[in-house]
Amino acid sequence: MLKKPMLLIFSILGLAACSSTQITTNKIDHASYLLPTVAGDKSTPFHQSNQHALNKAIEIETPEQIFALNDEAIGFVTKVVNSDLDDDGKVRALINHIFDRADLEMLYSATANTSAAKTYETGYANCLSLTILSYAMTQRAGLKSHFQRVNIPEFWTRREGSSLINGHINLRVMVDKQFGIQNIQQKNVIVDFDTQIRRRGFTSTDVSKERITAMFYNNKGAELLLKKDNYNAYRFLSEAVKTDTMFSDAWVNLGLLYRRLGEYSLAESVYELAAQLDTKNLTALDNLAYLYDFQGLNNKAEKVRSKLQFRRQRNPFYHMMLGEIAYEENQYELSIRHFNDAISIDREQHLFYFGLAKAHYASGDKKLAQRYLKRAKRNSLDDELSDLYASKLQAINLGTH
Numbered sequence: 001m002l003k004k005p006m007l008l009i010f011s012i013l014g015l016a017a018c019s020s021t022q023i024t025t026n027k028i029d030h031a032s033y034l035l036p037t038v039a040g041d042k043s044t045p046f047h048q049s050n051q052h053a054l055n056k057a058i059e060i061e062t063p064e065q066i067f068a069l070n071d072e073a074i075g076f077v078t079k080v081v082n083s084d085l086d087d088d089g090k091v092r093a094l095i096n097h098i099f100d101r102a103d104l105e106m107l108y109s110a111t112a113n114t115s116a117a118k119t120y121e122t123g124y125a126n127c128l129s130l131t132i133l134s135y136a137m138t139q140r141a142g143l144k145s146h147f148q149r150v151n152i153p154e155f156w157t158r159r160e161g162s163s164l165i166n167g168h169i170n171l172r173v174m175v176d177k178q179f180g181i182q183n184i185q186q187k188n189v190i191v192d193f194d195t196q197i198r199r200r201g202f203t204s205t206d207v208s209k210e211r212i213t214a215m216f217y218n219n220k221g222a223e224l225l226l227k228k229d230n231y232n233a234y235r236f237l238s239e240a241v242k243t244d245t246m247f248s249d250a251w252v253n254l255g256l257l258y259r260r261l262g263e264y265s266l267a268e269s270v271y272e273l274a275a276q277l278d279t280k281n282l283t284a285l286d287n288l289a290y291l292y293d294f295q296g297l298n299n300k301a302e303k304v305r306s307k308l309q310f311r312r313q314r315n316p317f318y319h320m321m322l323g324e325i326a327y328e329e330n331q332y333e334l335s336i337r338h339f340n341d342a343i344s345i346d347r348e349q350h351l352f353y354f355g356l357a358k359a360h361y362a363s364g365d366k367k368l369a370q371r372y373l374k375r376a377k378r379n380s381l382d383d384e385l386s387d388l389y390a391s392k393l394q395a396i397n398l399g400t401h
Contacts, residue, residue, distance in 0.1 A: 058232045066213060067135070068115065072121075088189070112129050127168055130193055134171045149167060169207075316346040326338055327362065357369045357392075
């Protein structure tokens with residue numbers, strides 16, 4: 001059975017390291033041949049009548065629209081700026097306003113790939129849209145803020161039968177602590193949905209506004225790929241790589257789209273480009289191996305995959321992904337084995353114990369399911385997760401789960 005290719009997307013659940021290596025300028029300058037015309041060019045798989053393209057096209061937000069605030073948000077920022085608070089107080093007032101349910105009811109949603117104004121309006125965000133909103137508000141307030149990509153090992157989530165390897169973004173706001181009129185210290189305030197990431201002490205890398213914009217387009221394109229909307233997925237993904245030609249993740253998703261459309265040569269080219277742009281982007285190689293398998297080039301596929309296996313064996317989240325796939329395929333004993341492999345590498349991650357509990361419950365062992373749910377609850381780092389695991393334990397005890 002062929003292993004399915006993976007999408008790259010940025011949300012709270014996604015944890016991926018970020019380290020791009022430079023390649024020759026010529027390689028990027030001549031990458032335009034990897035972006036065939038969407039409509040009107042009969043030589044490409046994207047050809048369709050102009051009228052059909054016009055009817056089907058989804059509006060692509062401009063960078064200005066992505067970061068613009070609505071009047072209500074501007075009004076609140078103005079109120080904070082005109083207050084007597086120091087910079088530290090202003091930052092905390094803005095953050096509290098964003099997260100305070102009495103004001104916005106800001107809730108996490110993996111699919112909330114929205115502009116700053118839309119996020120403020122709806123009250124739903126993932127890590128990228130939350131960071132975009134927070135950046136727009138702090139910039140409006142005249143505060144110094146920088147985007148950060150958190151350097152965490154590959155982490156997969158499963159949606160609609162697909163594996164998504166996700167990144168994580170947050171915002172670092174710099175404020176001055178003052179004594180009288182003299183600045184005596186500068187401190188950083190981190191705006192992040194995920195308290196567990198902050199507590200585990202992962203390092204972060206500053207990223208540009210252009211990269212964040214490309215991530216926004218990439219997220220939109222990935223969601224459209226999941227919906228099988230190839231035409232609009234291509235429009236957003238091509239916008240991502242035009243915005244930031246060095247953004248490896250978007251090239252990987254374009255490769256998946258090209259493979260889906262039978263453009264195998266284009267797919268191979270963009271996977272190779274993505275791997276050169278970021279040597280830590282193992283998903284580019286993973287999808288390249290899948291492409292070779294798909295074409296019956298098994299020797300080439302195994303050569304690529306052997307390199308991947310060596311590099312991923314010590315990543316517990318890789319074993320967790322294999323456990324999730326086995327669970328979805330009702331192979332519970334295999335799923336248990338993979339989750340145990342993950343735990344043998346990292347005994348602190350609550351998700352591994354939760355996966356193990358699911359697999360044992362599905363195989364009919366309620367006692368072990370309860371045991372590992374208790375361990376997941378004990379290892380969770382916030383009250384919301386602890387309550388979730390407690391409710392699942394209660395459901396098992398009552399025989400309703």
